[in-house]
Amino acid sequence: MNLQSEPVWLLVSLVAVIAFAALNAAYLVWVERKGAGHIQRRIGPKEVGPFGLLQPLADGAKLMSKQLLVPKGVDPVLFKVAPILVLVPAIMSFVTIPFSETLVGRDINLGLLMIFAFASVNVLGILIGGWGSRNKYAVISAVRAVSQNIAYEVPMLVIVLSIVMVSHTLNLNEIVRQQAGFFWHWNIFRLDLSLLMPVSFLVFFVCMLAETNRAPFDMAEAESELIAGAFTEYSGMGFGVFFMGEYANIVIGCALAVILFLGGWQCPFGVASGWWWFLIKLYALIWSVVWIRWTYPRTQFYGLLNLSWKILIPIAFVNLILTSAQMKLDNLF
Amino acid sequence: MSVFAESQTQETFVVNLGPQHPATHGVLRVKLTMDGEYIDRAEPILGYIHRMHEKNAEVGTWAQFMPNTGRMDYLHALAYNFGYSIAVERAAGIEVPERAEYIRVITCELNRISSHLLWFGAFVLDLGGFTPLLYAFDDREQLLDLLETVTGSRLTYCYYRFGGLYNDIDENFVDGSRAFIKRLRSRMPMYHNLVTKNIILMKRLIDIGPISAEMCRKYGATGPVLRGSGINFDVRKNEPYSVYPELDFDVPVYSECDCMARYMVRMDEIDQSMRIIEQALDKLPDGPIKPEKVPKLIKPPKGDYYAAVEAARGTFSIRLVSDGTNKPYRLKLRSPTFSNLSLYEEASKGMLLADALALMGSLDLVIPEIDR
Amino acid sequence: MSGYFKELISGTYSLAVGLGITIKYFTQPVVTMQYPMEHVKMTPRYRGHIELVRDEETGASKCIVCGMCQKSCPSGCITVAGKKPEGSKKKVLTTYRLDFTKCSLCGLCVESCKPGALDFSKDYNLASPRKEDYIFDLLKRLEEKS
């Protein structure tokens, strides 16, 4: 069989992507716990393996061996479908992410749109999981998650639109290719395109945090209000799959930020570009997500919506207008 | 139940917050009738940890009730010890030596700091921030170590005795207290930078959960809740006991009435407590820690006695009725959080769930003290 | 409008300050004690459960079986019994049982003990699934210790 033939390559990339997502989910939990530990001046996991490095495996084994409880009164079909609806789209999105110029599952022209399309399915998963649990906390959580996602999709898409306007493409690899060279060619530093580019990166990052239900926007699983939100009734691998989906979404969000703003696999000094730069940037961004989680208190729901409608959306639109004006000016002169 | 009957006709549903819910500190159950995310009615249901402390007092001797006092408000146990000691001393006419009074003030204020530090951490935890809790615990741990060296325990102190103390403090404790105050002074700006000035926290606390002075008066709220509503009332100033009149300290009062005001009152009280401790350590006289003669079996004369102290959560007062025997005839405790919680139903009406939890956190509830 | 931008900037600044604080503590050493590997040393005044004090001269307990501890205990967790041996005026301790399930560690018994026969132990690792493990025969413990 020819490895370059399309179906085989698709299968190989799918397997690789699933492995990458699973490994990331497992080790991001470790990073999160270790990071939280040291920020709070304690050690964090340390018993299983050196520095607790095998802890994710132990956790995974525990989750696997636990009984998959379907509590009485839940909607059994929806309850089982929901974790899959969260995980599968997230993994599908990985296929389009360019780790390097060649290392990409499928270099499709609509990669950016595909990620957003699949990310929107994720919300449906949380909604169905929360509603199917028939738990009041879970229902409140599901409603919160959806309104939050809808509110933050607007500024995120508007910001992405300005990047797409600059790049003239929806192909992620092409967007990265256009940022080649030294780091001032990265979109975040392209002040010549729009003065608000660094700010719009921050806006994108904040929206990404909100879209993935991460602290300080973790309204959907606010443990002091809603126990565990939509996941309250889940146990064993049902919970594990939800968790994997959550972390996969974080990785995708950060990868998108790296690709759109931080030059993807491009080296900041214009030499030796490759997947290692992508991973370095990706994990630095993921670390800052963890760091933010353990620093701030949770926002309140109105604060969350106010932030979106009063601050992020205006900034996003101003950025869009600035970018388009700049492009028009370039055309004129 | 009436709530359920209502909820079928209206667009409301009932959610039980507690007794096993991560947001309630201990076994408090609040029956929330909710209209979407808004609270229609929040009905606190008490009694899950009722331990009959008042009745217990009537079956033991006066001294045997002392350990119970530390178990009501386990976070500021020494204030409760203090209040009971003062009440019995007033009843039996026992003089307390000055050194003992100073040590009582020092330890009681240290304990107030530890209580406020824990409240600070737990409050921020309620608001979703986990890290400040552990920073506060780091400081509190030093404090508990300090108190452990002198009282012998870390939480449920039973340190005061009628007329004095269980045992004396030593140089190590004095130095340790000074070192701790120095340490905490240097940490307070960090707390303010990390938490108080944080925009997210400010958005969650400012103008949230208003409790008017009128409402405080109606429900008898005391302590930081009252002082956060702009009323300057502190038992240490208004009905001075022990050696507080000789010490110079301010009573922090904020008139914003919101959660932030209550938060700031408590944070300022930490500063004031540190001031009190420093002065008391400077003024600490030598001498005995127990009066020369304490009757072996205390039998206060017949009558009705009252004492009040300022605990971390508000006015803790005690009313004793003695029939002249070696056992209390009746002992009535007025615990501050019980009154503070009773205004919750009115104050939380129409609030969002998250805000209502912030309000609940700002009341600083200790459930065993409510249920007694 | 200026308030809007002022709040935006000061808010962002406050968030950055918070991040600075947590990263500073991230780099500092941990302060926790790793419990099962390390143990806290209890302070001299630590009030654990009570224990009988051994008389250095006789090697037996100092207890004179006056029963004050039993009387002073608020929760009634102490049971003391003694008997007078033939030809002796003093009672000799035969049973000293502490029901630790009821004990509130208040220390009133130690205070009430005139001969100083009681003291606090420094045990704090007390955990057992069985209730019987918390009913201590202090006399036996004393013998085991010597």
Next chain:
Amino acid sequence: MIPLTLADVIYWFNALFTAEGLAGVVFLCMMATVVAGAVFAVTSARLIRSVTGLALCFIGVAGIYYFLNSPFVALMEILIYVGAVCITISFAIMLAEPRQEDQGGRKNAMLWPMSAGAAVLLFWGLTMLAGKAQWPAIPTRINNGSLEDVGISLLTTYSMVFELISLVLLVAIIGSIVLARAGRSKT
């Protein structure tokens, strides 16, 4: 049925493991998804399950669009139908249906067979029409229908459509806000 020989098996195996064969399998899966989702959406008693079925059906439809050479429309199908329409409908269910009783068919006993018969008739008729009609052969294309071409068409030939969509959406936004606010009992 046709006896299956070894040669047949090998033929099918070889046919399956080519790009075209796999695509055929995926197409069959997509069809199954559409059918299953639609049946689930229409027949299930609980509305929230219907929405899940609808979402499933739309994912299948998106797959079919992909086979029709328009990945852009396929992704938009997922983004808009699954990500927006289904979620809006489930919001409507959450807000307007606190009771969880089964929402079965209409009370009229005669309606079920009648509507089923009408639906079968419709399906049969359309299928026959599709099978019998003589469809013209593929004419020469003036462009290849890529995203750029769609964009150019939208802003030139079909700019009216483009404007109309935005107008319709604007009216929808205003109308839904007005409707939702008007029905509010409390202010």
Next chain:
Amino acid sequence: MNLLNLYNFLEMYLVIGAFLFAIGFYGLLQRRSLVGMLIAAELILAGASVNFMAFNRFVAPDPTVGQIFTLFIMGIAAAEAAIALSIVIAVYRNYKSIDAEDLAELKG
């Protein structure tokens, strides 16, 4: 017409479209609640879109037309869902029911 290359035939897509249309029609008649009817209507729209896309692929000289029309339908569907949602909520607030038959009874 092999089982594995069905996707090359226009008829197959038309059958899918017809199926979606028919089942949507059935649901529209059969459903009692407004939201159920809305779901059925969405299915009908999906059937129409599939037809458009199929003709676009197999017979249209300009392959952007069908796509644009499908996008138009999507816009309509989104608007329809939003309007329907607010109507459903308004109806529910007034009548405490989203059952179409209840509404008819209330009217009389």
